[in-house]
Amino acid sequence: MRRCFYAAVSGDLGLTGVAPLAFGRATMPKPHASLAEHYNHLDEKQTFLRRIFDDAAPHYESIARLGFFGSGQWYRKDALRRAGLRPGMRVLDVASGTGPTARAIRDVIGDEALLTCVEPSAGMLAESRKTLRCEHIQATAEAMPVADESFDFLTMGFALRHVDDLAGAFAEYRRVLKPGGKALILELTLPENRVARFLLKLYFKYTLPLVVRVCTGSKQAAQMMWYYWDTMEVVVKPETIVQALRAAGFSQVEQRTSIGLFSEYEGVRGEEVRPATDDGAAPSTA
Ligand SMILES: C[S@@+](CC[C@H](N)C(=O)[O-])C[C@H]1O[C@@H](n2cnc3c(N)ncnc32)[C@H](O)[C@@H]1O
Numbered sequence: 001m002r003r004c005f006y007a008a009v010s011g012d013l014g015l016t017g018v019a020p021l022a023f024g025r026a027t028m029p030k031p032h033a034s035l036a037e038h039y040n041h042l043d044e045k046q047t048f049l050r051r052i053f054d055d056a057a058p059h060y061e062s063i064a065r066l067g068f069f070g071s072g073q074w075y076r077k078d079a080l081r082r083a084g085l086r087p088g089m090r091v092l093d094v095a096s097g098t099g100p101t102a103r104a105i106r107d108v109i110g111d112e113a114l115l116t117c118v119e120p121s122a123g124m125l126a127e128s129r130k131t132l133r134c135e136h137i138q139a140t141a142e143a144m145p146v147a148d149e150s151f152d153f154l155t156m157g158f159a160l161r162h163v164d165d166l167a168g169a170f171a172e173y174r175r176v177l178k179p180g181g182k183a184l185i186l187e188l189t190l191p192e193n194r195v196a197r198f199l200l201k202l203y204f205k206y207t208l209p210l211v212v213r214v215c216t217g218s219k220q221a222a223q224m225m226w227y228y229w230d231t232m233e234v235v236v237k238p239e240t241i242v243q244a245l246r247a248a249g250f251s252q253v254e255q256r257t258s259i260g261l262f263s264e265y266e267g268v269r270g271e272e273v274r275p276a277t278d279d280g281a282a283p284s285t286a
Contacts, residue, residue: 055218066211080184148175189261
């Protein structure tokens with residue numbers, strides 16, 4: 001069942017061309033607006049996130065298995081390979097959480113010494129260290145204490161909604177990648193189809209948090225699942241993410257979405273790099 005489910009995901013992915021940059025960094029939107037049910041103001045978002053991810057960390061792996069019927073690891077590895085990840089590459093996994101994407105990377109590159117994980121939650125880092133013997137750094141995507149031009153490949157798995165500033169995060173991604181290096185962002189996009197959307201909402205917003213609450217006994221883990229759905233409903237459109245990648249100086253930017261739900265964004269750091277201008281002009285990259 002696992003492979004059948006993701007055969008649809010990994011098969012027939014249409015590459016989407018996108019419009020040129022339409023906004024500058026000064027007007028770059030947040031990934032989403034404040035979520036009043038969870039916190040009062042966007043300034044409180046990172047504190048709120050730190051608390052729910054710290055508290056839910058011991059349960060994250062079992063929740064992730066419930067969320068996608070255990071198919072997540074197969075999908076992550078497949079997406080990484082399709083994006084060009086190869087043995088021997090130096091990789092930075094941002095928002096690594098307990099390490100599901102990082103473990104998929106390790107399996108592909110074959111050497112965890114080549115892998116670095118960046119993650120702000122101490123609870124998530126502690127869980128990750130149980131299965132990964134790579135470098136772990138406590139930081140956010142927007143300010144990573146990592147040297148310029150040090151990675152061949154950068155990943156972010158199902159966490160883009162949590163950053164505060166798309167432009168700041170993508171500028172960091174470009175800075176730490178070597179020229180020619182690639183960024184791959186995996187994220188969920190809600191399907192346009194209203195029936196599919198309704199069924200997903202029934203599962204993610206109402207069923208899964210209840211199952212998580214009963215199975216883990218953790219109120220915070222259940223709240224993480226409510227929050228998960230709420231952010232999916234309000235997150236910016238894929239076009240905005242693509243434009244933000246271009247604004248940050250990535251070239252060959254592509255977006256693939258399958259079964260209207262799983263989005264993969266990728267971009268290459270060009271050889272010639274110039275920062276985006278405030279008036280919205282796209283930088284030219286090789
Ligand atoms: C849903 S988990 C994703 C974990 C993992 N990447 C995966 O593939 O399942 C989201 C993670 O994003 C982290 N996060 C939240 N805000 C962040 C930020 N500003 N920068 C980087 N990571 C952030 C959280 O602490 C959490 O561990």
